[in-house]
Amino acid sequence: MSDLIIHPEDSSTDFLKRIYQQSKDKIVIKDKEPDNFLELLKNSTRVFLLGHGCADGLFFFIEMLNKSEVIEELKKKGSNVFYIWCHASSYVEKHDLQGLATGMFVSETDEALYYEIDNSEIEIDYSNNLFAKIIGDNIDLPTKDIYELIHQEYNAVIESEVINFNLERLRLFINH
Numbered sequence: 001m002s003d004l005i006i007h008p009e010d011s012s013t014d015f016l017k018r019i020y021q022q023s024k025d026k027i028v029i030k031d032k033e034p035d036n037f038l039e040l041l042k043n044s045t046r047v048f049l050l051g052h053g054c055a056d057g058l059f060f061f062i063e064m065l066n067k068s069e070v071i072e073e074l075k076k077k078g079s080n081v082f083y084i085w086c087h088a089s090s091y092v093e094k095h096d097l098q099g100l101a102t103g104m105f106v107s108e109t110d111e112a113l114y115y116e117i118d119n120s121e122i123e124i125d126y127s128n129n130l131f132a133k134i135i136g137d138n139i140d141l142p143t144k145d146i147y148e149l150i151h152q153e154y155n156a157v158i159e160s161e162v163i164n165f166n167l168e169r170l171r172l173f174i175n176h
Helices: 011-020 036-040 068-076 089-093 108-113 123-138 143-155 161-168
Strands: 003-005 026-027 045-052 081-084 099-101 171-173
Touching: 003 099, 011 045, 011 068, 011 081, 011 123, 036 045, 036 068, 081 089, 089 099, 089 171, 099 143, 108 123, 123 161, 143 171
Parallel strands: 003 026, 003 045, 045 081, 081 099
Antiparallel strands: 099 171
């Protein structure tokens, strides 16, 4: 069993590669849905959906992520799914899924300006890299533990409006 990584090629999200660099057994999908996607999904231990997106899904994979058989397989993964794109938590809620999900996640200066958040490119880069580092360095831990570590470590070093904004919108969906 391996980690299935869906991370569309986009230089503005290269910082997310840090999340899965240390994964020992992984399959990375960067451009389009492979013919055997459902089989890959079924045979994966964890799933990482990373990049830019909206409430309907991860860009370039929206159609795929809204297929009923894909949603059912994501449900079977339980909390072993990481939904990291803007407004991913809306997608998770809509489909009654579990896992770690970001809400609006400020990762670029234009997004910070839109949300009227004081920032600098250095601060945003720091935020992006720290977020990915925390997950990547702890990739073998259960999702709940990674979520707790993000809350402990993400804003521990500097006071940052960007980090606070992102942290307030990070959600852990676990059904009991």
